[in-house]
Amino acid sequence: MTKNKGSNDFSDIVYGRKSVRVYDEKVKIPKDEILEILQKATRAPSAVNMQSWRFVVVDSEEGKNRLKPFIFRNTSQNDSSAAMILILGDLECYEYGQEIYDKAVNENKMTAETREAQLSRIIPIYQNFTEEHMQKVVTIDAGLVAMQLMLVARSYGYDTCPITGFKSEGLVEALDLDSSRYYPVMMVSMGEALEDGYDTVRIDAEQITYFK
Numbered sequence: 001m002t003k004n005k006g007s008n009d010f011s012d013i014v015y016g017r018k019s020v021r022v023y024d025e026k027v028k029i030p031k032d033e034i035l036e037i038l039q040k041a042t043r044a045p046s047a048v049n050m051q052s053w054r055f056v057v058v059d060s061e062e063g064k065n066r067l068k069p070f071i072f073r074n075t076s077q078n079d080s081s082a083a084m085i086l087i088l089g090d091l092e093c094y095e096y097g098q099e100i101y102d103k104a105v106n107e108n109k110m111t112a113e114t115r116e117a118q119l120s121r122i123i124p125i126y127q128n129f130t131e132e133h134m135q136k137v138v139t140i141d142a143g144l145v146a147m148q149l150m151l152v153a154r155s156y157g158y159d160t161c162p163i164t165g166f167k168s169e170g171l172v173e174a175l176d177l178d179s180s181r182y183y184p185v186m187m188v189s190m191g192e193a194l195e196d197g198y199d200t201v202r203i204d205a206e207q208i209t210y211f212k
């Protein structure tokens with residue numbers, strides 16, 4: 001296999017990304033680098049910029065052992081990756097609304113008037129979503145950040161696999177987090193590839209696109 005040395009070429013990143021399921025166990029990723037990758041990933045868009053994603057980076061043996069009972073088909077990713085990144089949706093993400101919009105004002109990216117107008121409209125709407133609706137909102141945000149995470153990781157020379165094949169029930173509690181607040185959407189394994197991902201195909205865009 002050809003080693004992924006990282007790249008800033010967009011086509012390289014897009015066409016080179018494949019789901020990798022076996023990683024070099026010896027390769028660890030420093031926490032600072034993981035945070036840098038996540039920081040870039042969170043440039044992903046989110047509904048009303050509420051950034052409802054939360055991450056649990058499982059990069060220790062102890063953490064991987066905690067995940068084991070919840071992972072059925074994806075044992076090679078858990079066993080060999082440098083990190084399993086669980087992406088949670090924060091069902092109370094609006095608690096960060098003030099902080100996010102204050103930051104925008106402080107950095108001169110938004111006027112105080114716009115902040116007031118936006119927050120007074122958005123927060124009550126978010127607070128009144130049903131749990132099911134909020135789960136949908138955070139799932140979309142999480143999907144976007146996951147995709148961006150996988151592309152950013154590739155630019156750093158790492159490979160990833162998106163994973164929904166895990167048992168959600170009890171998982172958040174097992175990680176000592178509040179399951180009434182955090183909704184597990186997906187995991188992304190990340191590490192240095194030891195095996196190539198499969199070559200996969202796509203249906204032609206023409207076949208699945210309607211122009212109206």
Ligand SMILES: Cc1cc2nc3c(=O)[nH]c(=O)nc-3n(C[C@H](O)[C@H](O)[C@H](O)COP(=O)(O)O)c2cc1C
Nearest residue numbers: 017018019021074161162163164165166197198200
């Ligand atoms: C939402 C989602 C869930 C997935 N879950 C798993 C999984 O549990 N285990 C796995 O090995 N691959 C999983 N995959 C990877 C897909 O099998 C893979 O993306 C697809 O076959 C296309 O291959 P590629 O990613 O290499 O382009 C998942 C992908 C997505 C988008």
